Amino acid sequence: MEWCTAQNQVIRSRNEIPYRELNEFQKEISDYLDRNFRLIAFDVINLKENEDKNIRNLIAILSNDDHSNLKVATTEIDIREKVPSLSLKYPSFAIFERILAEEHGIDFKEHPYLKPMRDINFPFIYPLSKELHQVGVGPVHAGIIEPGHFRFTCEGEKVLSLEISLGYQKRGVKQLLLKYLKEKQPLTKIFALAESIVGDSSVAYAHLFSIIIESLANIFPDKRDLAIRGIFSEMERIAMHIADLSAIANDVAYLSTSAFLQALRTQIINNLLAICGSRFGRNFFGIGTNRLDFDADTIENMRKNLIDVRNSFINICDDFFSNAMIIARLENTSIFTKEYAKILGQVGISAKASGLPIDARSNHPYGIYRNFPIYPYTLKNGDVYSRAFIRYIEVQQSIKFILEVLDYFPVKEKNDFDKPILKMPELMKDSFCINIVEGFRGEIASFVTTDSKKDILDIIIVDPSVHNWYGLSVAMRNSAISDFPVTNKSFNLSYCGNDM
């Protein structure tokens, strides 16, 4: 039996989500996963109002990236009963099952390691052999990164296992967002909250929130607004990728590249500051249109700035990536193979560096990417060098994209600035919608349902970091412990995106 086929940003009726018995549900999931589908989200969702306290609705969202379609189905489980785990056969479920076990008390039998995802007081695996030793790093780190604890079990310099303990950043932001939406708080406040779900991809989250509301309310923004949104997303991607490359160069003590790239990043985020008053692109997105439009000066400055950045960036990175000592340092460091990337459901940079072309901008195109698609480049090695090089390529792609969009900049057809931009529109009742945007780390997926009173009933947000943290710990296996900082920087995952 086929599941309900959905598409990015397309609104469907809530009744169309098929219901399956649990064993049937799991069997069909494994059928789909064997047929080149991958898991996007697996979570509890509130589908019916006023339900039994012990009954939970589980939803699985699977994606076929080649045909841009998404499959959705739900099942019902009783939290007093044990549920067979899918993790042993499909490890990409392991993280989601751990989250469900922690948040809803669902007991998955035969799960290899049902440790709570965001509990900071849970003990670690302890080696019994005296030959092995453990090294703990964090939660307070040197430098300016978020809190998280890493526990290495090592044999000399070789890492045998890495256990990552997060949860220091758990703020309940998803529940707060839902509460704000239900209380009908002012939209500026909700946007500010959405932008701070993950502070360094605030543009991507604001973009996601805009398209969630627009698809639920059947609003179609002007093409010029979509273009500006695309430009903003790509500006954020350029800035963050340059910052990541700078951090990688700093970790291998290649100081000049690090300093120059930091200066370039400032050039990009200062451009955002000049446009919207925030270096991280905050307070810009709206519903139906954006809060600001570009004038001729802005476009000209941006074009000049980007051409300048591109010239410097290519010069700096050509030097960096062709330096023999850099190649020796980064190549074959923490290899993450394509097989692992596939079964662990990796997205974003780590998937592309391992040879999986997963990118929402071409797989599930939205907004301006329908007209100006960006195809994902892939490398097959899966080492730190590939992950850095993918960033180098993506920055160039993004600059090219922005310059192209600026050249064919659509004119605003209807002037809707007299419309209230920051007013919550009326949503469609009893419907659901899947929205995926590509942040700089990877795809940010969301699933939203509305109830019969045209209010938002429940929301699921999956940050790319949820998928990819597991990838980091697998990539570290059998590599040297001194390679961890640079491997961590090459993944550059979000702590607060994982903890929500």
Next chain:
Amino acid sequence: MKEFIYFLLKIILIIFSPPLMIGIINRVKAIWAGKYGQSILQPFYDIIKLLRKKTIRSNTSSFVTTFALPLQFVSNLIALLLIPFGKIKPFISFEGDFFFFIGLLGLSTFCQIIMAMESAGSFQGMGASREINFSIFIEPAIILLFSSMIFYTKSYSMNKMLMEFGFLSLEKIMVGVILGISFFLLILIEGKRIPIDDPATHLELTMIHEAMILDLSGKDLAIAIYSGYLRIFIFSLITSNIFIPTFISTNLSILFLILIIMFISIVVGAIESLFPRVRMNHIPDFMLLVLSLSVIIIALMFTMNT
């Protein structure tokens, strides 16, 4: 009177040159990265700041830290007293003192390692194991380098050895170049500079030397840092002594010495800006480079003898 001036000059050089070298290195790195950079005197300020701070020790540390830390500092200092400054005699000199010199360096490394092990942190243990692993390759190299110098100067004290080794004489220029390069590489290795270890890093997992002093604070840290500076200065002094020609006057040799040490600082700064760190498991390759250079010198020695 002249002797007294030289005596004062040596003391001034010993106290002020090591932090000044680090200041110059940091300044060169900053300029290379397009920054204005900190003052050349910043290492002095750092040490003075640390000396004013309160010292906190790990709960697990015992009398070992109390005696190992001064011992490490003093052994580095005495090793420095064995080396001539250009054509000025060193403070201490006797036949066969190069063995004493190597022993002192070993003692200082040993003190640092037991001090690191004692604080019982996982990073310190890791740093200590790396340090001991890599210093194995260095000691034989230093012995071989000194023995080649003994062969050419026929003297067993470091004073005569370094003073009489004429770099510019025709038969020694090849050996001189290799010796100079070897001792220069030893500056990077013993000073824990960039291709080996990053002195500016904040990443606990990749540190070698920094990991070992991670648990020290206040005056303890000031002493440990100054010992590290002395280590760099010792090897820069040996390197510059090799490059000073034999035929110049004593006063000129001091000028030469200061210029060469400044040049060495600039070159170290440039190397730190131009090269990234090598991977941890490739560091022994770097050490073996020095060892193989010393073996080449010995081979040259035999070919010239026959």
